[in-house]
Structure formats: structure tokens, C-alpha cells
Amino acid sequence: MKILVCIKQVPDTTDIKWTENNTIQREGVESVINPFDVYALEEALKLKRSLENVEITALTMGPSQAVDMLKKAIAIGCDKGVLISDRKFAGADTYATGKTIAAAIKSKLSDFDLIICGQFAIDGDTAQTGPSIASHLEIPQITYVKDLDKCDGKCIYATREIEEGFETLRVNLPALVCVLKGTYEPTRPKINGIIKAQQANITVYSMEDIGLTPDDVGIKGSPTYVSKAFRPTNSRGECEICKDCDTLALKIKEFGGLNLSLIHI
């Protein structure tokens, strides 16, 4: 079984700065693997532990320094790393990102069975990339997945979070799932994983390699643009901190019930 895990590098900071094009300033900022994608990797590793002949490829679209993140993925148990990287990809919105990743999968990794994405990237936070990849590949998708329960190589069972609780769905492979953060401690790299990662060659694909043209990618291939980016003013000024549960309970009573848009725990 071949599993592709889409992982994204995100800035390791809450002090987000903007470029003059209203996109997030990524240069000169420390990066980490998107926390949701850590759990996407974990779900793949869980399948690898429970099934035979599972191969996991970590995949990212990003700048050349994303090689380090792919090597970390190999250190914790992935078999391969693939970087989709080209200066022409700069300025891609979620549509162009999904199209580019899907083109790389179609042209170079088409024998996959399962694609696992995180539900959100903590910087862009649109949750659109996974569904966009699935629709470009014309494969089924399950979002908000808490657990991949079992897999027989032909189909997979996924428990997903819904407003009323949870539901378990079965989907035929190939398919894509987007996973939520787990409540468990993620796998730490072991010494032999670190050695394997140091020796690993990361495959890099450019725009030409995956059969796209400048009109498909980057700003040109993006139907959306960011006209303005700003921090909301005085949103903190209107916030009241409840120091104990009794005060919080009183506030909830005052509001006449629980309104999660007003109360953040």
C-alpha cells in the first residue's frame, strides 16, 4: 500500500508579518512542520505498523529549505521525501497549490492508494488544499478525520468529527483524508531514523517536471488575490477574562446559554 502524506512548513511564530503583496512573510522566520500534518504522518505510521508492505512518502510544495522538514519526516518513519519546488510557484493561492500538488501526484506518484493531509495549516488556515487536491485528482475525500480505524487495502474506515458527535465512513481507495490533531504524543525520531534521514535523497520536481505551464501556477494560475491584510483592532479590548469556573458559569448564564463565538475556553 502506498501512502502519500502532504505536509507543509509553517512559520514558528505567532508574530506574523506581511509582505508588501499582503502575503505572509516567510523569509528569515524559523519554520516548523504544520501541527496537523504531524498527526497526518502519525496516521500513516499507524497504518504502517498494522499492515504489511506499506510505503510512506512525505510530500511538500515549498522552497528548497523544506528539504529539512522532509528529512524530519523520514527520521520519524517515512520512507521517502518529495519536494515540489520552483520559483514560478510563488504567490500560489489554494486553487493553484492544490492543482500543482495534484499534478505532481498524477505525473510522478500516480500509483498511490491513500493521500493523508492535515485538516488545516495554522498559517493560511483555509482547509481548502486537501479537498482541492482530491477534486483535481477526481478521487473521494473524507475531512475532519479523528481516526483511521481499519484498512483492508481496498477500502479504509475513517471516524470523522461532525457537529452532533462522530460518524464512521468507509471509502474505496484511492482516496484522500484530512485529519484533525490527535490527543496523543507524536512519535519521536529514533537514532536509526535520524541516520536514515541524513543519508536520504529528497526528490525535487520543478514545474516542467510535472507538466504544468506558467499559466497554471503561482500568481498567474491563482484565481484569487489578497487585496488587503490587517490585524483586527481592539478585538482584545472587548475581551473579559474569567479567572475561575464560577465566574465563567455566571457569564454563560448571563448570555442565556453557551455561545462559543463569545466564549473561548
Ligand code: FAD
Ligand atoms: P490548508 O488548506 O489549511 O492546509 C490543509 C492541509 O493541506 C495541510 O495540513 C497540508 O496537509 C496540506 N497542504 C497545504 N499546503 C501544502 C503544501 N504547500 N505542501 C504540501 N501540503 C500542503 N503562500 C506561500 O507560501 N507563498 C506565497 O507566495 C503565497 N502567495 C499567495 C498568494 C495569494 C493570492 C493567496 C491567496 C495565497 C498565497 N499563499 C502563499 C498562501 C498559499 O496559497 C497557502 O498557504 C496554500 O495554498 C495552502 O493553503 P492553507 O495555508 O490555507 O492550507
